[in-house]
Amino acid sequence: MSDQGIKSKPTYGKIAGDKAARYQLLLVEGAEIPAEVLAEGVDPSAFETWTVAHASALPAAPMMDEAPGTVRPFRSASHMFSALEERLDRETMGLRFYAVGAEPFLWDAFNIASAAGLSQQEMQFAHVGPKARRIYCVHCRTLMDGVTTSIVTCTGCGAPLFVRDHFSKRLASYMGVQVDAEAPGEVPAAEELYK
Amino acid sequence: MTVQFKPAETFRDMFNFKKSPEDILRFPFPFPEDEYMYSVNIEPHVKGGPTAAFQAAFDIDEHYIAECRERERVLKEDPKRCQVLPHMATAEWDTLELIMESLASDYPEHFSLSKAGDVWTWVNRPLGIHQTFTFGKAETLPYGPFEYITRQVQGDFTLQDQRDDMLYVDGGMVTTQADWSFEFNIGMSFMEWHGPVPVAHEAGVFERALKYLMRLQYGQPVRRLNWTMTINPRLDTSPENYPVWGPDRTTVTPENVGDKVHLRVELQTLFRLPRSNAILFGIRCYLAPLNDLVKVPKWRRRLHRVLRGLRPELAEYKGMTRYRQTAVDYLAALDDGAPTSKGIAPEIDKLEG
Known part of the structure; x- marks a missing residue:
């Protein structure tokens, strides 16, 4: 669950500077x-x-x-x-x-x-700092800051969202997708993953 | 034979959609062998090919008018399904020119284009459009040039900008997609927008495809087929509307599987554009219910074998987990075990039954 294998998830390094910089x-x-x-x-x-x-x-x-x-x-x-x-x-x-x-x-x-x-x-x-995520609800376009769990309720449309590792730099957000869209009510327990 | 358009078809609600025998036989069946695995599988996009779907740069079939109307509905509900970033203006005109010239040349009975210098006149007979405009002047068209022309073609389109040794998806018309969000993905690099696809990254498929596409030449378009499955003939299976169509996946039973489960094929085409050096990516969606496909003996055998042997992570990614076994059981009863020949052609001129 913690590694979904999605390659759009950004990776980070250290600040190395650039000797060629003006x-x-x-x-x-x-x-x-x-x-x-x-x-x-x-x-x-x-x-x-x-x-x-x-x-x-x-x-x-x-x-x-x-x-x-x-x-x-x-x-x-x-x-x-x-x-x-x-x-x-x-x-x-x-x-x-x-x-x-x-x-x-x-x-x-x-x-x-x-x-x-x-x-x-x-x-x-x-x-550096907290791993909490900004989530974009793909269904209603609400942005939510500070999400730390694998599943979060959308503050815009109420959908229980699964937090995917798919990341949009333009939206500076991970995607949230309704976890029980196929079978309403089948919502797994949320896990604290992003602290 | 002239195609008979079916403007009353719908791809939602009551799903008024039916394929003629000719339309079934021209289906771009995506499996050249009895086993499926990801591959780059890119070939030149030249006229001709194993079915009639490969006979034009931009294929028009009997669902043309109804699909354009469906696109109009989706855009009314969600205007952001069509967006082009500002630096892609030249690519918009490149797209309009390519599509208009191709349609007028491939289907002179339906489309015509005449030019008097920069003043062009475009006629689209099936949709009843007659438009005079100045090439290069967006204010002379009712929509931006990319939106204007892609409202008049079947299938989705994206525009790829090439810079920094990478392709970026910086524009698109996306209303008939297989579960990917254009609003979320716009601006992404080639590697980022393919991020969620399992297995293929490890196989190096995307590195090879990217290298190949960055060398794509003007005048030498290429194509490949991709596939998934969709319950009901629904074109708009966007993540945005997943709460609307997701429950369909729980409705498949042994009694309705042949009508409900559709093979969804994308004829993907890539064109280098002349002025912008961008790439136009066409994603032309075809739907066929299992009941239609099993009328072709080779296809029913092969589809059974492919679905039976599909790797679980691919079935999961394609959202087939809930109904795959029901579909395999239905097809198993129709597979006599005879060997199949390589390639996707139906190898019959008339349907059985």
């Missing part, structure tokens, strides 16, 4: 860069780093220098993403883009960077 921007879903996400010999002072403080009283820092070694904190991931589009619009060829965090954070960042014209070869992702 400039490197790292997003972290947390206040600090977790040491374990960096490949051996990678010095984070080579990156401009954006972090998430998860705190509302943070002063905005509009005059922050954009330079290797600077660290810019944001109140939340949403706060960070709201500034990211504008930041990437001003970038040119040679940027390398890295993100560290939980899965929905990584693929939200991926989608913003893709829309700004970066290709996947110009990005690196490291997965």
Whole structure:
């Protein structure tokens, strides 16, 4: 059950950096860069780093220098993403883009960077933090965050959904499919799998 | 012989669907041998072939009008079954040109295309369409060019962009699919959208197919057959509507198995497009109930042997677990054990019975 053998399930490595980069921007879903996400010999002072403080009283820092070694904190991931589009619009060829965090954070960042014209070869992702999943109900298109179980009830249409390993980067979500569609009421017990 | 269209057919609710004897004999039966396993099985998409379904670039049969109407209904219910990402605009016009030119050349009695510079006139007699438009100017058509033309052809279509040594599914018209979600898959790489298929990844099928397809040449389209089974002649077996059609799988009995269980075949075609360098992927769906297929002696023997020997993980993936044994039992009684010849041709000109 824990490995469904579906190849669209993303795999992750460490942030290795890129010596050929003109400039490197790292997003972290947390206040600090977790040491374990960096490949051996990678010095984070080579990156401009954006972090998430998860705190509302943070002063905005509009005059922050954009330079290797600077660290810019944001109140939340949403706060960070709201500034990211504008930041990437001003970038040119040679940027390398890295993100560290939980899965929905990584693929939200991926989608913003893709829309700004970066290709996947110009990005690196490291997965840390909770394994909880964002689920897309294939029947009614509701998105649900923080799903930790093999079966979850859709908050949109009420269907008991089996959480598949089939992953859409565009939706930053795994697919949920009604588990008792053929025989209504035949719902297996949910298992805690994604913590 | 001119095909008789059957506009009153339906692929849902009461399932008013019936194949003529000619339509049964032209079915693209998918099993060249008594055993089935995944393979790349790609061949040139040239006219001719083992049944009449292979005689045109885009096959039109007696279900044409009814299938176009079914597509219209699905799009009304769920407009996102047709989407094209913005960078694929050139591929949209490539598709329109390819389909219009092919239909006009293969079926001059039904379709015609005339061009005065960029001003084209398209006539579709079965659907009663007469449209003058400017090629390259989307505002001169009632829909985007890809949606416009794929509303007038049977079967699903996707558009593949080729970049970074990979194919991406960046557009499509998907209303008659075998249980895959276009809204979920749009934007995926070739490897990601085939992610759920069991066994074939380990066999290296997708690596080989991808390499082959990335070298696909303009003017040299290719094809392959794929198959599954569907209960009732239902075209829209999307995951979106799985709660609607899923219960059908519990309704198969020894008495109704021949009418209810349909072999669902996809004639998959791939065309390199000239301006965009994208690939148009056609997924043309054919349905036939077991009762029709058993009228061909070779097909009834072979279908029995294939289903009997199908690997359990493939049967599970194809959703056949609940009714497979009932279908095998029904076919077993009709298999006299005689050897079968290789290939898919029916090898008869008239049906039995």
